[in-house]
Amino acid sequence: MSLNDALHWRYAAKRLNGDQVPEDTLERIMDAARLAPSSFGLHPWSLVHVRSHELRARLHEKAAPQPQVIEGSDLLILAVHDRDFKTQVDEHIAHMARTRGQDERELDGFRDMVKGVMDQKGSHEACLEWAARQAYIGLGMILSAAALERVDASPMEGFYPEKLDEALGLGEKGLKSVVMVALGYRDTERDPGAEREKVRRDREHFVVRLP
Template sequence: MSLTDALHWRYAAKRLNGEQVPEETLERIMDAARLAPSSFGLHPWSLVHVRSPELRARLHETAAPQPQVLECSDLLVFAVHDRDFKAQVDDHVAHMARTREVDESSLDGFRNMIKAVMDQKGTHEACLEWAARQAYIGMGVALSAAALEKVDASPMEGFYPETLDEALGLRDKGLKSVVIMALGYRDTERDQGAGRAKVRRAGEDFVVRLP
């Protein structure tokens, strides 16, 4: 199945049937998110995997009242790194030097350039907003990977981030949730959106072609 065919197949399922996503399938989806591009390769976010039905039930009750949270196989939380961004840059450069087996000092120009960009953003909050946009790139990759695996993926912003972060202990891990995604399999009998035609603008209306 091509990626285009997979994207025609997918939709944001509102009801799921509780069937478990196979472990190897789940790992491929999460690894696709790990391999997603990010600005400077910094990857200023992490993926939090929630499988426990008891924990998901608590999240449904206090932070994310959508039925997919209860009915999914796995819940993925895309969470930005809520800590000093220049320290994140130093960690990234050190990791790059180890991975590519080069002297870290040879990457000082790259390091300083990224830190200059962080200075231009001005505030920690502005850096967090930038990091959230990087996390959304990862979510898009994960959505596409799930579609290729014929796994339904429902992204959701309608939750209470601070409550969810507290329930999952994310603040202690230096993380701040920005969006969540339920993975599972659609319940076609209870989901009113199942089988409906996909509504998108026509290509000629969507793509602005310049000479």
């Protein structure tokens, strides 16, 4: 199946049937998020995986009232690193040097350039907003990978981040939730959107072609 075929098949399912996503399938979807591109390769966000039905029920009650949270197989939360960004840069440079067998000093120019970009952003809050945009690249990878696996993936912003972070103890882990995705399989009997035609703008009204 081509990616385009998979994207025509997918939609944001509103009701899921509770069937479990196979472990190897789930790992491939999560690995697609891990392999997502990000500015400078910094990847300033992490993926929080919640499978426990009991914990998802608590999140549904306190922070995320959508039915997909409890009807799905797994919940993925994309959370930015709420830590000093220059420290994150140093950690990334060290990891890059280890992975590629380089002396860190060879990467000093790259380090200084990335830290200069952080300085230009002007505040920690601005850096967090930038990190959230990087996380959304990962969201796109999750949705695409899930579609290729014929797994429904429902992205959700309609939750209370502070309450969700508190319920999961994300603050203690230096994380701040941005968006989440429920994974599972569509319940075609309860979800009227399952059989509806996909509505998108025609290509000629979507693509702006310049000479």
